[in-house]
Amino acid sequence: MPQHDPLREQIIAQYDAMSPQLQQAARYVLEHPDEVALVSMRELARHAAVQPATMTRLAKFLGKQGYDDIREHYVAVLRRGSDGFAAKVRQLDGGTTEAANGNIAAQMLHGLSAQISQLCEPDSLQRLEAIANTLKSASKVYVLGLRSCHSVAWHFHYVMSLLGERSVHLDGPAGTGGDALVRATPEDVMLVISVKPYAVATLELTQLAKDKGLTVLSITDSEVSPLVGMSEKTIFCPTESDSFFHTLTPALAISEVLCTLLAEGDRPKALDALQRADEHFLSLNTYSSAIPRRE
Amino acid sequence: MPQHDPLREQIIAQYDAMSPQLQQAARYVLEHPDEVALVSMRELARHAAVQPATMTRLAKFLGKQGYDDIREHYVAVLRRGSDGFAAKVRQLDGGTTEAANGNIAAQMLHGLSAQISQLCEPDSLQRLEAIANTLKSASKVYVLGLRSCHSVAWHFHYVMSLLGERSVHLDGPAGTGGDALVRATPEDVMLVISVKPYAVATLELTQLAKDKGLTVLSITDSEVSPLVGMSEKTIFCPTESDSFFHTLTPALAISEVLCTLLAEGDRPKALDALQRADEHFLSLNTYSSAIPRRE
DNA sequence: ACACAAATGATTCAAACGTTGCATTTGTCG
DNA sequence: CGACAAATGCAACGTTTGAATCATTTGTGT
The missing domain is CATH 3.40.50.10490 (Glucose-6-phosphate isomerase like protein; domain 1)
Structure with missing residues (x-):
């Protein structure tokens, strides 16, 4: 989870000023930042149930020169995130058991997650x-x-x-x-x-x-x-x-x-x-x- | 660091049997798995100082149908790595992705489990x-x-x-x-x-x-x-x-x-x-x- | 030194890409 | 109701992509 994502915050800040279609596109981007980096714009648009052109328009609306600016940003985010991957896993791994001990909420959520997982039997x-x-x-x-x-x-x-x-x-x-x-x-x-x-x-x-x-x-x-x-x-x-x-x-x-x-x-x-x-x-x-x- | 990366191990295993150019391509892939997912094949080839066609040949050499198979694999790896807890849950459960494929219910339950896991952020x-x-x-x-x-x-x-x-x-x-x-x-x-x-x-x-x-x-x-x-x-x-x-x-x-x-x-x-x-x-x-x- | 096959480079092609301009729809004001 | 502007859908464009083909180079055995 990137703590400071200026583009993300920009999208949120300008969200209310967007047209419905732009909002739908923006929302999908917010909820699936990884996808932006990993799939083509057309495919992203397909998943967001939006016209390809809307993605381009979203970029322009945000003051970018084109969609690639958006993609590049999320590629950078993903690159950064995967750098510290080992550390992240270690943190999550070690943290799971111990950290949850002091934290009722985390403990409970983990339990629920596991219970639902069990239903896959x-x-x-x-x-x-x-x-x-x-x-x-x-x-x-x-x-x-x-x-x-x-x-x-x-x-x-x-x-x-x-x-x-x-x-x-x-x-x-x-x-x-x-x-x-x-x-x-x-x-x-x-x-x-x-x-x-x-x-x-x-x-x-x-x-x-x-x-x-x-x-x-x-x-x-x-x-x-x-x-x-x-x-x-x-x-x-x-x-x-x-x-x-x-x-x-x-x-x-x-x-x-x-x-x-x-x-x-x-x-x-x-x-x-x-x-x-x-x-x-x-x-x-x-x-x-x-x-x-x-x- | 991916725990079990079958493709990576396959590349290593077959590395010695490759031609010099293939080795150079393979080596770059091994050392920059993220790049495979994030940039185009031509750009990857450029960075690896290799002809674009070599990447295609590498894929064929590995028994894949085309370069996209390689890319898809590393996209999947990156996807999994980028969302922390969800990844871990999926990982714990083993062959989740494959097993769930034919089964809507299992797929859905896994998704729910992962979503609840994410709330532990x-x-x-x-x-x-x-x-x-x-x-x-x-x-x-x-x-x-x-x-x-x-x-x-x-x-x-x-x-x-x-x-x-x-x-x-x-x-x-x-x-x-x-x-x-x-x-x-x-x-x-x-x-x-x-x-x-x-x-x-x-x-x-x-x-x-x-x-x-x-x-x-x-x-x-x-x-x-x-x-x-x-x-x-x-x-x-x-x-x-x-x-x-x-x-x-x-x-x-x-x-x-x-x-x-x-x-x-x-x-x-x-x-x-x-x-x-x-x-x-x-x-x-x-x-x-x-x-x-x-x- | 030659021939030959494997490896590599260059060229080409169809498909998919992101972008653009235009037509249509939608919503709003006079 | 009609008119206008914004929003949206659609189709075409030029570009880039990954893959296929052909030409060239390289390395090896005789």
Whole structure:
């Protein structure tokens, strides 16, 4: 991480004065400085979803003579960075264990990173795949996650709804959360998220869904979770944390992966749904500026 | 210094079998691996005092299809080296890059893991600390996160409420989300979470809070996010993902770390609050007490 | 000294590069 | 609504790239 990057700061300083396209280009440059040095301008523009000419215009806008000035700068940055590479690695390497000891935040972040890494095990991947496939064939997906798991459940539902999937979030004010289940049929699937301690309401609603013939899938924290016995398929998320409470970050990661697998199953449809959503939000002025979609 | 560089070792192994010109080219490549990635072949040849064609011949001699194969390799090496922790994580996991290729889920999980790792940078840790300190001294914390950021906002609020902190979630049915701000005072703090595309309502409420004299803290995705200008302190969360949509997993990780730092600031109080919560839930039968064992 | 094959240099080519000017769209003011 | 300027997309340009081809040199065995 370069501490003083004058060009970077210049871009940030002039960002607000840029046109939307220039902003998009500038933003990509800010977020991927290495790429600037390593790939051609056209490819960079492609990745930033911007016209090649826009990169040139960005350079001019910044007072440079051409794009090469920008590239040269980031080449220099990268050169400098890789010089002290050995030292850097040594520092990171040695620092990891010791430095983290005195630092709760770093320690925790490392733990989370490792936990998510662990989800790459073949067993987990297989479970993810299986659950995604079941979700794919569902006529409707009821999503249930109460208390701490609300965040995961809601996020899954939100993304699914953007993708145009028939997702129903089992939640609502005044204890009406489970009401939507009255219309559920055996063609539907329920995705339930729950970690210890398991909310009674979650278990009750899950049992009800199972009784109604729904296929129950679950994201939960242990082989001995009560959900395991109620579910057709299960994926396990680590929840242990250095802090007082459980972490739901791995569970959220899982739900995002599931969304991706679902979307990836039918790319055209997903893209279409996203575009429709874009237009909807655009006409409602929901978001502050143009919404550039990534390819 | 690259740990395992197969191409480098191949060059060394075959060095003796090369013609003088090839050796000269090979030697320059070995001694300036970065240059290979950063300059054109012709320029590299110029520096190595060798014909451009010799570089192509070197590639063929090494069994590659063309010079680009060599360049790509050193680009990959440089890419890996330049982003510190992420590189290390990837490295620890061995054949990550290859293994993940055919598998969207694994690829995505690795990306998330690396992104969270990146948050261990000193700059991020410092920002986390600063924000936690401000939150600590707040009389009340208003939490705002709309649309996709709802999950993060809600989770933060939920944990805070368990910890007995005075947290107010700015959300509610029928568009009443911002109403709670009427009672806000300059002693209060607002924590706002928003990533691109930024919801108009979020920006408006944030501005309102700022106008009322609240200290605004934000979790957002870029130096050029509109929130940066409105916030006293900011922490940045990566959101890029292999999928169609942004990831909020790093943002959630950040919010969990903030919660932990806050709780850690006064352990006894946190423990006390948690116990009180436990008793509350016990008397309400919120959670299923026994974990039914399965055989 | 000669012949011959390997190595090297020079030349050429198609593709991709960064840049530019022009047409079109977009947003805004009169 | 029309007009104007800014912003953006598009197509063409001249240049440079990496690779292929051919000519020349070099080194070696007889």
